Amino acid sequence: MTFKKLSVFAGLSCVLFSTLANAAGYPDQPINLVVPYAAGGATDVIARLVATDISKDLGQTIVVVNKPGAGTTVAAAEVARSESDGYKLYMTTAAHTISGSLYKNLSYDPIADFTPITLVARIPIVLVTAPELNVKTLDEYIKYAKNRPEGVTVGSPGNGSPQHLTQALFKERTGTKLVHIPYRGDAPMINDLLGGQVESAFVTLSAALPYIQSNTLTAIAVANPTRIAAIPDVPTMTEAGLNDFSAATWFGLFGPKNLPASVSETIFKSSHKAVAEPEFTKRLEAMGAEVVNSAPADFQKLVVNEAAQWATAVKASGAQVD
Template sequence: MAASAIALTLALPAGTALAQGSGRPVRLILPISAGSGVDAIARAAGPALGKSLGQPVVIENLPGAGGITGAAAVAKAPPDGTTLGLFSNNHVINPSVYKKMPFDAIKDFTPISVIGSTPLVLVVNPKVPAKNVQELIALLKAKPNSLNYASSGNGTIIQLAAEMFLDEAHAKARHVPYKGTGPMMTDLIAGQVEMGVVALNAVAPHLRSGTLRAIGLCGATRSPAAPDLPTIAEQGLPNYAVEGWFAVVGPAGLPPAEVKRLNMSFAKAFTSPDVLEAMKKQGNVISPSTPEAAARFFQSEAARYAALVKKANVTLE
């Protein structure tokens, strides 16, 4: 098991959810590094998931290749409900970015639920002399390609969100990809790179401490977790809007009864009072979907990002 994995073994009262689950541990794979937005979400919901599933939950980070490494582990797992994945936008972006994939991002997985969304925020190192969108655009245009923007990897939603900003602003900056959000944040704070897009829940402590400066939220509306932080759209780029989402999936071939059980268990956990409060503090919006709605959502998001990837001209081997 990866060093970053945390076993959440929960003591359950007799006659509770254990009667519904097999009792065997559930391996919840996150195809991203520790310290990312989805990682914070999974850790906050872990105890409630164990209770609602009636099974111990082991959260395991398997980053690499923009999420392909972790997703491949889910695709290869037996369809018995003991191996699941908590995926984000990257899962449906990758087919448009990579020329070769070890699996089919749609056919080799069973959608269980799109759990919710999380706000993204454009940040800069404090040494950058820009405090809002218009000042940053002016700086980028005055010195084309003089600033570097970081991402958690080539072709990720983090890179595409930054590329979309540059496209809307008609500006240029150099891309510096990292192997995950953790090392990306380290270099952003140290000033090795000047700007980047990060999940709000992952960067909030650094905004409060002043080690990073927020330029604007990437979503269409402000976040209750940061009501004073304006969106990029309201600062002069009205067509700019992108946010992260997170969904639970299993391998292809999960029995319908197990899909229903898992869907209900995840919905129960994420709408429990403690988890809802934790999600609110992180700025996440929780609205668990049905498996059928999740399947339709994956298809529509794959088509949407295919167009964005083509526009940004992002292609990897």
């Protein structure tokens, strides 16, 4: 073996030994948890709940760092470039699996450049209508949207959002005439729903729950495999006649690619313990969320499957961001 080859081998050995040594003592310094949204939103709230409990369990500070911008891509790019040592983690949403199809020029790969750790929770997407629309079932909605010459208006909190892409999948599956009306967030969209300026919407349960409970919006069906405890009388899409139609936004924990298995396992075990607490479940259910608490392998499978599903939806919707 030449001196040059020996030097390269020695250098690689040092890097490997250093990584293993660091993983063995993990964590021995504060951890940054990057969130791609501003403080105060659902993702931020859930991230802070998880961070607080993991911090107690590990005996190490976890700092939540809000880094909104360009959807979720500014934060994701930062995490993708970070060291694979477990000191920079990422709490994001279903938007992560959409970005690979929606954005033309990403500087990272949403699947290959990240290590899925756990799916913490999900918030199902529900089809709601303004009371003035006077439809009560999914069958009535589909017939209305097919037979009305101008179609039916459907709001979303923005182009390329999970809610927008859910309606694109619905339109493709049902052959309905849906006229997409994009808004800048849930609040203005719901205001227009309540005022009758838009007729329907695919919206997260957390945003629609108070209006469904007060009967100011009509919940037609929930895009979830099972009924939701907060709205037990609302059927699933399958129960309402549209088989195997599920869509949700979710909250998941990632690290950068090549995260040591021991580090991933440490974070997963600590997160699993925190999320399993009854008080945590109670707080999330009050937001219209379901606790999932999945293992890394299950989360990886979901990420790959959803990326394929959303790619189909992006193509159907025509949405694209340069």
